[in-house]
Amino acid sequence: MEEVPTAVLGDERCHLGEGPTYDAATDTAWWFDIVERRLFEAHLGGGRTTIHSLGVMGSALGRIDAHRQLVVADDGLYVRALADGRMELFRPLEADNPATRSNDARVHPSGTFWIGTMGRRAEPGAGAIYALHRGELSLLYGEITIPNAICFSPDGAVGYFADTGKNVLFRVDLDAATGLPRGAPVPLVRRRGGGGIDGAVVDADGLIWNARWGGGCVDVYSPQGRHLRSLRVPARQSSCPAFVGRDLSRLLVTSAWQDMGDDARRADPDHGRTFVLDVAARGRPEPEVKLAAA
Template sequence: MEEVPTSVLSAERCHLGEGPTYDAATDTAWWFDIRERRLFEHHFADGRTMVHSLPKMASALARIDGERQLILTEDGLYIRQVADGAMALFAPLEADNPVTRSNDARVHPSGTFWLGTMGRRAENGAGAIYALHRGRITLLYPGITIPNAICFSPNGDIGYFADTATNVLYRVPLDASTGLPAGDPVALIKHDGAGGLDGAIVDADGMIWNARWGGGCVDIYDPDGRRRRSLRVPATQSSCPAFVGRDFSRVLVTSAWQDMDEAQRAADPEHGKTFLFEAGARGRAEPDVKLS
């Protein structure tokens, strides 16, 4: 396990920290505490972190433009005004299914938004992965228990996703111009050992940075699925990374204390905090989502 300089970006403990993203235009990081219906906003320029209460559980955010964000919630996609936090429904997603909620998501370089849902109690096969393309939501992969690690190659011709329940990361060829599948997924990584595949990002060199839930680390894989590095995270339930900073050289990592009893939390004193790695990464900006 490799140690890199690590600091606590936010000591506010997240029940289920997830969905970090970075707005390079404003030098601001955003992430969620899904279970507690909270949205975090961190300004790197002055070190301020604000916490916004949400009306629903939400798990992912994409930038539309300087004034608006697209938020993935337990019952659909909402447009959020950055200035005042006002939210308006853009499109429902499994709103008539009380079993499921939203989970992992990421924007493809084309502006298409891949979205994951899962059972609120991780019911077997209850989740799915969808794509929001040109304003329309299309089902891509049904029957997934815990969709995670949605991310894309730098030029957009490859997509990745995982089912944490089976600990398999899949690779799928994509139409780079649309972000939609151009072939069938194939298993790229079958993780064995401690922890499970959680959120992931891809750097400018095509390396996959995957947070290992229960493993207290971020594993870095090459495009052929070979693990090259493992960076230690101070909390056991590391959940998702994001490249941050004007040069995208640092990595924000969320964590969680979900399903940990009092003794487990005492043994994991940094549980639920949000961390910043001085990783010397070659990251890249998250693209804006296109609504039409």
């Protein structure tokens, strides 16, 4: 396990930290505490973090423009105004199924948004992955237990996603212009023991940076699925990474204390905290989500 310089971003702990992203234009990191219905906003240069209460279980977001975000939540996709936090429903998301909620999501370079859902108790096969393309949602993959690791190659021609329930990371060829699949997914990484494949992000060189739930680390894989590095995270249940900083060289990693008893939390003193790792990466800025055809 590789040790890199690591800082804690604020004192707040997340019950289920997820969905980090970074707005390079404002040097601001965003992430969610899904269970507690909170959205975190951290201005990295100034060191100030604001916590926004949400009326929904948000899990991820995409930047629409300088004034708006698209928040992925348990019952739908919401346009959120940055000025006052007001949220307006854009599209329902499995709103007729109270047994599910949103989970991992990421924007493709084309502006198409891939969005995962799962059972609230991680019921086997209860989840799915959708694409929001030109303002409309379509089902990509069903019968997924815990969708995670949604991310894309720099040129948009390859997509990745995982079912943490199976502990398999899949690769799929995409139409780079639309972000939609051109073939069937194939297994790229099969993990056995030592934690589960959770959230992931791809850097400018095409390397996949994957948080390992229960493993307290971020694993780095080549596009061919070869394991290259494991970087220690000071919380056992590391959940999702995002590149941050003006040069996108650092890695923000969320974590969680969900399903941990008192003894487990005492043994994991930084449980639920959010970290910034100095990894000297060549990160990529997140693309903006497109709500309609250009």
